[in-house]
Amino acid sequence: MSGDQSAKRPVPTMRDIAAAAAVSQSTVSRVLSGAPTTVPIAPETRQRVLRTARELGYRPNPLARGLRGASTNLIGAVVRDFSDPFFAGVIEALVVESMAHGYNVVLGHVPGRAGEEAGDRAGEKAGEKAAAVAGEEAVALTAVLETRHIDAVVLLGDMQEHPQLLADLRNSIVPVVALWPGTSPREFPTVDADDRAGIRAGLSHLVSLGHKRIAFVNAELPNDYRVREDAYLDFMREHFGAVPPGYVERCASTLAGGDAALRRLMDRPDPPTAVAASTDVVAIGVLHAAHSVGVTVPGDLSVVGFDDILIAAHTVPALTTVRMPISEIVGYAVTQAVRLAREPVDAQRVPTLEIFKPALTVRDSTAPRR
Amino acid sequence: MSGDQSAKRPVPTMRDIAAAAAVSQSTVSRVLSGAPTTVPIAPETRQRVLRTARELGYRPNPLARGLRGASTNLIGAVVRDFSDPFFAGVIEALVVESMAHGYNVVLGHVPGRAGEEAGDRAGEKAGEKAAAVAGEEAVALTAVLETRHIDAVVLLGDMQEHPQLLADLRNSIVPVVALWPGTSPREFPTVDADDRAGIRAGLSHLVSLGHKRIAFVNAELPNDYRVREDAYLDFMREHFGAVPPGYVERCASTLAGGDAALRRLMDRPDPPTAVAASTDVVAIGVLHAAHSVGVTVPGDLSVVGFDDILIAAHTVPALTTVRMPISEIVGYAVTQAVRLAREPVDAQRVPTLEIFKPALTVRDSTAPRR
DNA sequence: ATGATGCAGGCATACGATTTCACCCACCAA
DNA sequence: TTGGTGGGTGAAATCGTATGCCTGCATCAT
Numbered sequence: 001m002s003g004d005q006s007a008k009r010p011v012p013t014m015r016d017i018a019a020a021a022a023v024s025q026s027t028v029s030r031v032l033s034g035a036p037t038t039v040p041i042a043p044e045t046r047q048r049v050l051r052t053a054r055e056l057g058y059r060p061n062p063l064a065r066g067l068r069g070a071s072t073n074l075i076g077a078v079v080r081d082f083s084d085p086f087f088a089g090v091i092e093a094l095v096v097e098s099m100a101h102g103y104n105v106v107l108g109h110v111p112g113r114a115g116e117e118a119g120d121r122a123g124e125k126a127g128e129k130a131a132a133v134a135g136e137e138a139v140a141l142t143a144v145l146e147t148r149h150i151d152a153v154v155l156l157g158d159m160q161e162h163p164q165l166l167a168d169l170r171n172s173i174v175p176v177v178a179l180w181p182g183t184s185p186r187e188f189p190t191v192d193a194d195d196r197a198g199i200r201a202g203l204s205h206l207v208s209l210g211h212k213r214i215a216f217v218n219a220e221l222p223n224d225y226r227v228r229e230d231a232y233l234d235f236m237r238e239h240f241g242a243v244p245p246g247y248v249e250r251c252a253s254t255l256a257g258g259d260a261a262l263r264r265l266m267d268r269p270d271p272p273t274a275v276a277a278s279t280d281v282v283a284i285g286v287l288h289a290a291h292s293v294g295v296t297v298p299g300d301l302s303v304v305g306f307d308d309i310l311i312a313a314h315t316v317p318a319l320t321t322v323r324m325p326i327s328e329i330v331g332y333a334v335t336q337a338v339r340l341a342r343e344p345v346d347a348q349r350v351p352t353l354e355i356f357k358p359a360l361t362v363r364d365s366t367a368p369r370r
Numbered sequence: 371m372s373g374d375q376s377a378k379r380p381v382p383t384m385r386d387i388a389a390a391a392a393v394s395q396s397t398v399s400r401v402l403s404g405a406p407t408t409v410p411i412a413p414e415t416r417q418r419v420l421r422t423a424r425e426l427g428y429r430p431n432p433l434a435r436g437l438r439g440a441s442t443n444l445i446g447a448v449v450r451d452f453s454d455p456f457f458a459g460v461i462e463a464l465v466v467e468s469m470a471h472g473y474n475v476v477l478g479h480v481p482g483r484a485g486e487e488a489g490d491r492a493g494e495k496a497g498e499k500a501a502a503v504a505g506e507e508a509v510a511l512t513a514v515l516e517t518r519h520i521d522a523v524v525l526l527g528d529m530q531e532h533p534q535l536l537a538d539l540r541n542s543i544v545p546v547v548a549l550w551p552g553t554s555p556r557e558f559p560t561v562d563a564d565d566r567a568g569i570r571a572g573l574s575h576l577v578s579l580g581h582k583r584i585a586f587v588n589a590e591l592p593n594d595y596r597v598r599e600d601a602y603l604d605f606m607r608e609h610f611g612a613v614p615p616g617y618v619e620r621c622a623s624t625l626a627g628g629d630a631a632l633r634r635l636m637d638r639p640d641p642p643t644a645v646a647a648s649t650d651v652v653a654i655g656v657l658h659a660a661h662s663v664g665v666t667v668p669g670d671l672s673v674v675g676f677d678d679i680l681i682a683a684h685t686v687p688a689l690t691t692v693r694m695p696i697s698e699i700v701g702y703a704v705t706q707a708v709r710l711a712r713e714p715v716d717a718q719r720v721p722t723l724e725i726f727k728p729a730l731t732v733r734d735s736t737a738p739r740r
Numbered sequence: 741a742t743g744a745t746g747c748a749g750g751c752a753t754a755c756g757a758t759t760t761c762a763c764c765c766a767c768c769a770a
Numbered sequence: 771t772t773g774g775t776g777g778g779t780g781a782a783a784t785c786g787t788a789t790g791c792c793t794g795c796a797t798c799a800t
Contacts, residue, residue, distance in 0.1 A: 013755090013756055014757065026757095026759080027778090027779060033758075040777055040778060041777095041779085042777085045778080045779085061437075063519060066433040067433050067784090068784075070757080082462040085458065088455065091458075092453055092458075104476055104478060106444070106475070149433060255681065288684040288686055288688065310453065314629065314654055315685070316685065316686040393749075399786095400749090400789085408789085408790085409747090409749070409789090410747055412749085434787045436787095437785090437787075438754075438755055438788050439754095
């Protein structure tokens with residue numbers, strides 16, 4: 001068919017279509033963009049152009065589109081911590097939801113303090129470029145964004161560690177939606193979960209099983225985000241008048257962190273009979289540690305997690321946890337982001353706040369106190 | 371500082387720099403791109419331009435760059451299954467590695483049979499556009515790519531289910547690197563692991579512990595990818611002369627799949643004393659099922675996984691598995707992709723093949739046969 | 741003194757699509 | 771016949787960057 005031509009120009013341009021359909025390139029643009037043109041197009045011309053485009057296998061060049069200020073249909077996702085299974089699930093939901101809206105997702109990962117390093121290694125490719133461009137560190141931080149390359153940005157998790165990124169975002173024109181913002185200032189439209197209600201649901205469940213010696217393992221973010229911990233403290237004070245001293249353990253937000261935290265708790269003279277964890281990841285670490293030190297779950301110890309990540313239903317034993325409505329939250333956020341991407345700039349920065357309610361999911365890691 | 375100006379033009383262009391530094395736009399481009407120009411630039415001019423750029427907070431517009439055929443520094447990742455924790459880890463590695471090379475990652479997910487649906491819902495945004503563009507289904511499938519928007523494509527997992535995607539890739543000029551291609555035809559440079567060696571390592575370990583009744587749980591991909599299963603069959607025949615009948619269970623590549631498979635195995639009159647799973651995900655399902663039906667691991671049953679995903683070290687009990695060298699594989703692939711992105715088109719499609727060796731990681735889910 | 745060299749930098753154009761403006765033509769009313 | 775009028779189309783500017791080509795201006799050798 002288009003043999004040798006496709007070898008040279010695999011993707012035909014509008015000019016090619018125009019030549020083949022014997023119209024001008026402007027007409028091709030008008031027909032293919034499908035936008036309600038100000039100018040009328042004869043039905044037959046329209047058909048001819050469409051047919052030609054199909055035959056030649058036309059694909060619009062999004063870069064050229066974007067250059068004119070049109071949308072690139074790209075959503076940038078900046079995620080605090082990649083290795084966290086919770087965010088892995090979030091990203092999946094985000095990608096699926098975005099594609100359903102006709103958008104793709106560009107992943108950005110905010111390097112800890114690695115601005116320098118990233119710049120250096122990028123230099124491999126860019127030659128002197130990296131060194132030459134002004135304000136290189138700042139550029140490295142906002143790498144994903146490269147403003148205007150992207151129609152909207154979704155912030156996943158606490159971004160407090162990256163003020164530079166937030167500042168860049170603030171000064172740019174891209175709409176931003178923040179999810180699970182933690183301690184980040186509420187400067188963008190935000191979607192979050194009612195952490196306090198979630199923690200209370202888990203704790204109420206433990207109390208209803210007769211537990212009193214309930215410890216809390218808090219996955220500590222770099223900036224003290226203590227909503228879940230505070231919810232625990234308040235709950236304990238309400239129900240028992242006081243928080244058992246030493247019953248709050250803080251640890252890294254990892255499996256190993258939860259593991260270590262439980263070991264510390266069980267080493268106490270008065271070990272708890274139940275543990276609430278601030279995330280499933282640490283809860284799974286707790287499960288593992290309990291098994292390692294010979295504590296039976298749920299016989300000797302009840303464990304409640306938070307998030308209901310994918311593996312939670314298949315741990316040993318299956319984890320009782322609080323389901324984070326990820327798809328609802330992400331779905332809402334994407335809808336919001338897409339809407340903002342189309343709206344005039346001035347309407348975008350209203351820091352709205354939408355809260356979703358988590359719900360308890362009882363499985364096998366909790367049992368009545370012995 | 372730049373008060374009202376930033377309100378109108380948040381991101382200055384090269385033209386702005388040029389005006390401010392009293393040089394031509396071309397000079398600005400030459401200085402900022404840092405490429406070894408054919409044209410000499412006076413050091414002082416260079417400095418002046420750089421300073422001006424810094425002061426005005428210049429950021430290159432990647433779209434405009436890309437339009438000229440330059441690189442967009444974007445790598446497209448197409449992943450077979452998002453919900454798989456294995457691929458979550460892979461994506462993390464990919465993002466980190468890509469950013470180290472100065473690239474960002476665009477996530478694509480190949481919809482099962484959902485071409486229609488995706489197109490419809492995308493229509494929300496594009497109005498008649500979606501319907502108007504030729505070959506809409508094809509466009510939906512290659513959504514991420516939008517050829518030339520991306521410098522290279524990394525294929526994650528088996529793409530056999532998506533011949534349309536492969537065809538598009540074949541006809542486009544983007545370099546492609548395939549990772550863990552499974553049954554996909556070897557038409558691109560490929561990076562894979564030595565599955566056979568990995569399975570044999572796991573099985574040898576079980577045999578050295580005295581196990582003979584070793585079953586295999588195969589996470590079945592849509593296209594029968596049976597390298598791991600075949601490795602098991604061969605191994606068993608070599609060591610025991612035959613494969614115990616009914617000892618190969620196939621299941622969905624999910625936690626629930628592994629769960630169900632183990633239940634079937636343990637229901638047999640001659641249950642195995644050890645199980646090798648083709649992936650950690652199903653192995654974790656196996657662990658969970660064993661616990662549910664009262665089979666102790668590793669007392670009654672030894673379990674070996676494959677992949678060494680993040681949670682594997684923290685399951686109950688910690689999973690003995692075969693470590694998939696993800697970072698090595700991804701690192702090699704990204705280096706390759708970046709190199710190909712810079713090379714002339716004709717050198718790109720040589721279907722090279724690089725194989726990495728997995729290694730056994732012994733933890734607590736295996737023990738001598740009782 | 742003068743053409744040859746080399747250094748610095750500007751001009752113009754290309755990239756592919758969008759969009760504004762202008763144009764042509766047919767048809768209708770006056 | 772002529773001045774609309776409006777439908778249908780094309781030419782050209784534009785977006786921001788990269789680059790081939792050309793032009794000044796010194797300096798240098800002859």
